Amino acid sequence: MNTDTNIDHEKVMALFGNVFNDVAGSIAIMMSYIGDQTGVYKAMDKLGSASVTAIAKEADVDERYLKEWLAxxxxxxxxxxxxxxxxxxLSPEQAAVFAREGEPTCIQGLVQGVVGQFVKEDVAIDVFKTGRGRPWGEHHECCFCGTERFFRPAYAGHLLEEWIPAMDGVQEKLKKGAKVADIGCGLGTSxxxxxxxxxxxxxxxxxxxGPSIDEAKKRAAEKGLxxxxxxxxxxxxxxxxxxDLACIFDAWHDMGDPVGIAKGIKDILTDNGTFMVxxxxxxxxxxxxxANNPSSSMFYGFGTLICVPASRAQPVGLGLGPQAGPKKLMELLSSAGFEKVNLAAKTxxxxxxQAT
Ligand SMILES: C[S@@+](CC[C@H](N)C(=O)[O-])C[C@H]1O[C@@H](n2cnc3c(N)ncnc32)[C@H](O)[C@@H]1O
Incomplete structure (x- = not known):
């Protein structure tokens, strides 16, 4: 037990302020999710400055609840x-963050992913207490769509223009015609x-x-690929x-046996094939x-709720977590037998x- 009874009240108030801000933020996340799912932000983006009545009509939602929500x-x-x-x-900046799907600034995928965790909070507590694994498929479906919406802007912005060109010779091979495996593809954005x-x-x-693959197939068919x-x-x-290329996007750490899986991937590559992680x-x-990674707290939170339990639900159950860091990740790739491993790009x- 901590026997230090000297409480610094200024520090208590500062901490209380931080937590209060987080609580207000968590309610704001729920408000944001409701606005996303009911199309209120999109209606506001369309209307410009408007009365509660006009926004309620455009979005087809209840006016009294909308008034409270807007406040x-x-x-x-x-x-x-x-x-x-x-x-x-909505200012142009607020519209870019809340209303415009597909813009790199749109935050709604992350919001959806967070809300998905609160939906099954009893499962999260059970997993945390018992140490059991939690398969990816056991999450609320918000988790799958939210993850895809959250990652999509980064892939759309960087994959083709920065990440693939950063791999030795890979872009040229892909242009000519190569064979690619995208492993742990989720809804298939990459x-x-x-x-x-x-x-x-x-x-x-x-x-x-399976449900992610079904949805991915539907989306690919709509694009006629x-x-x-x-x-x-x-x-x-x-x-x-x-x-010629095998890739894993934001999923290697979710796997129970990342080293074993990387060894298997080495075997399905051509002799001079590349593994991109x-x-x-x-x-x-x-x-x-x-101290120095502003996203670390969020990712350790996702690690607690999603990534470590997903890994522990699989054979070996390493539980690497999403914040292992570059040194550890490169060591694991090397231990799988890849001769050359390097950090090819960073955003x-x-x-x-890149492992070859
Ligand atoms: C965080 S999601 C990332 C999905 C996708 N790559 C993306 O970036 O949007 C992790 C994905 O890895 C998949 N996954 C985890 N372990 C797997 C395994 N052992 N074999 C195949 N897929 C796996 C999950 O089903 C899930 O779709």
Missing amino acids: SNAGRGYVNFNPDSEEFS SMLMAEEFPNSTIHAYDFH TNLEFYVSDASNIPNNGY VEPMALDGLANNI ASNLVF
């Missing part, structure tokens, strides 16, 4: 209120980006979560080989990462490793 949003700076006209509006950009290449996308095939398959048992941004060393949200 809550205005208090957090998510929307603007003009006391003279009594109208509410697979579709590569299939669209490199029509001479064939992309095989694998994930062991013919050089992309999806398979329900565990990463440890990929049924094809001869790949994209992982969330992290710094080496726990203290360094906590605000991701680390990109």
